[in-house]
Amino acid sequence: MSNDVVLELRNLTMQFGGVKALSEVNLKVNKGEICALIGPNGAGKTTVFNVVTGVYAPTKGEVIFNGVSLKGKNKHKITKIGIARTFQNVRLFGEMTALENIMTATDVHNKSGLIGSMFTLPRSRREEKASLSKAHEILEFIGIGHRADQLAKNLPYGDQRRLEIARALGTSPQIVLLDEPAAGFNPFEKEELGALIVRIRDRGYTVLLIEHDMSLIMGISDRVAVLDFGEKIADDLPSLVQNNPKVIEAYLGVPADES
Amino acid sequence: MDFSVLTDQFASLTFDGIALGFIYVLIALGYTMVYGVLRLINFANSEVFMLGSFATILVSTKIFNYTIESDSITGFKLVYTMLAMLLGSMIVSGLVSVLIEIVAYRRLRSRTSNRLTSLISAIGVSIVLAESVRIATSSAPMGAPRLLDKAILATVWGADIRIDTLLVIIFAIMLLITLDLFVNKSRLGKGIRAVSMDYDTSRLMGININKVISTTFLIGGLGTGAAAFFYITVYEMTRFSIGFELGLAAFTAAVLGGIGNIRGAFAGGIALGLIEMYSSAVFGTQWKSITAFVILVLVLLFKPNGIFGESLQQARV
């Protein structure tokens, strides 16, 4: 884990009409890190993802990726630059197979367009082959290689969540944003997922992770940032955050020493 | 392009444009209110208008036995005849509108069908209604008896204030005030506003969705029916294809003002009525029908929220 900052949120503020979803959030994610973003419901965690991936333009502040500001960039450009994500509710392309879901993502770095594809020019054929084998490889890595030709909507829930991660990896990102990847998992599956996320990090990806399951977070995160009502209230090693009174108050609503 | 007509008759064109505008407002309400609660373009509203226009004429010819050659009437007879015609078109349009919702849209609400499906169903209804009338009338237009003597009441700034156009404006304003009161003060009106703001929460809060939606369609239909009556009063003629011609213009008015927004429908309707009058003076009447389309395209390109409305482009993640 180096000290290169891959992703930086600088004074990020996001206001929707009268609601301030994010308020002067500062966060740095280092290369090769597993950084967790936690906080009570409505704290603004998914909003952070939405701002980083370009769904919303921040009201104030900016997002810096590898030293370059993402201001004004299109969503698909941002993905191409190296940021990929999954979603709180599974949002796969249900009527496409698992392979096709991933290939849609791997296409982002391909150059051939309509003309090349229609006339089956050599570059298009090459890129198709490469996309296909890459998609297979990612599926194997994630552990659902046997689902390659099945329709995404027919997969069991756990595999769907894994496929979403696989699809994000298909874009060859530098950083992967996982939005509650363990939602709906039983403890055993959560452990497996934790191991998967570590494997992902070990392959060279940086991970920014939103989750509610504390044991999962504490087990694999290098660092934990805590949001509450749009503000960052803590940003530290997992063990320190766990005992931070402000964090406890945010979750339980009562200061720790007044029970 | 001829600007002389525009300048010579500016006051006249303005007055007529406002009257036409009010007609558009009333039809636009049918689109905007349904869009507000269902997020769906009520394509078939144009045929609701068309049927209302036929109903209005048929009331005067079949129930009161007037013909195109009849002389105009006055006094109490005039009032109750015209009221009957107005009621006739409002009732027919209101009923048709509610029926359309039940036949074409209701089933598709419960399914996880996408918007494309509902929209295509709406188009189907529109086609079926227009074609049925076309076959029934053999494509022939139907003329209305002129019961109201179109006397010129006064001349203001060079504009002839005719009694029929004035009546349109007055009654339209009254209808709109009533509607505004209903939506803002009544319980059902609150329900409509709630559903248009948040469909799912409204259901959870126990609002009777079917009732709200049917009421919305009913109100839209009543307004559109009134518009049909006003239209016939001024223009005295209808045919099966009139829905298509006017419906698109009215929809443009709704978008111009901000779709889903009732006050927007008002602003958009008046604005469009004026623009159409002015541009047909300048460019010639044969281009009148595409004025609305061009405006629509321009609005959607440059100010998609319309004057007051919601954004059409929110990504949903």
Added chain:
Amino acid sequence: MLNFNLRDWGAGLWEKANKWQRNVFALAVIAGVFALPLLEKTFFNTPSTPFVMILFYPIGIYVVMALGLNVVVGKSGMLDLGYVAFYAVGAYTAGILGTRTSLNIWEILPIGIAFAMLSGAILGASVLRLRGDYLAIVTLGFGEIIRITALNSSAIGGANGITNIPNPPTTFGLKFDLDNQVHFYWAILIMIIILIVAIRILSVRRPGRAWESIRQDEDVAELMGVNTYKYKMWAFVFGAAVGGAAGVLFASKAMFISPNMFTYNTSILVLAFVVFGGMGNIWGVILGATLLAYLPERIRFISDARLLIFGLVLIIMMNLRPDGLLPRKKREKIGTKKAVKL
């Protein structure tokens, strides 16, 4: 309702066949289709117009247009209600260039396609930031703008249209005139075959995936790196090219065109074909267009109520079987490897 899946049954058969059987089958089908005019002597004959003419128009022309619109509506999920505009642009290009220059129709064809593609690009640029319903209405307006402009432009015939558009020249020894209607039919068959191949190829490669992902979840597609604007534009332009090509061919056979041949009704007709046949499914769309174009010619008394019936078709299909005759649903066994090889 109607649970028998025609598509899966056919696809199952195809899968079990080996390469020889498939090629023989395909050749047999192609030969059979070229020989369809022979059906004139049978029950299938259309009473008031020669069968071979019907095969060209409305059947052939509408199949072409349905295939084009299918890419826009069925694959990409964008409801274009003004598709007739591209057809009109192609036809008028043929009409104007055919009567005022010495170019023959085969030379005019690429020009007509180019103009149609240009209109598609203009339309696309206008509507592509919009979603669903708005896109539909604006495209409808576009179609009307084209028609009314043609109607009001005396330079291109105004309400009277354009007459004496030339037939294609004799090609490969085949004459294209009133006595040789079947050659027109074969020409459009060739166009259809080319289209089928092109669309199949596109479907299993990047454009097809991009279009599908846009149709299913446009917001997520964009976040997965799909340049949705570009591909939606391509869908429009491709569809427009197809419509334009159909228009050119139509004009050179009909020899006369006028604005009232290019109304909103035609756009709705083609939409009905796509919806009825199965949005997104090439074979469904071909089947749907063929059936719906053929039946009113065969059963004359429903001809006047044709549009009414199509309206009913739209309502009924959307409520009962929105997937159409041959649903688009993918079958699971087909591996992408096989598909790429075509």
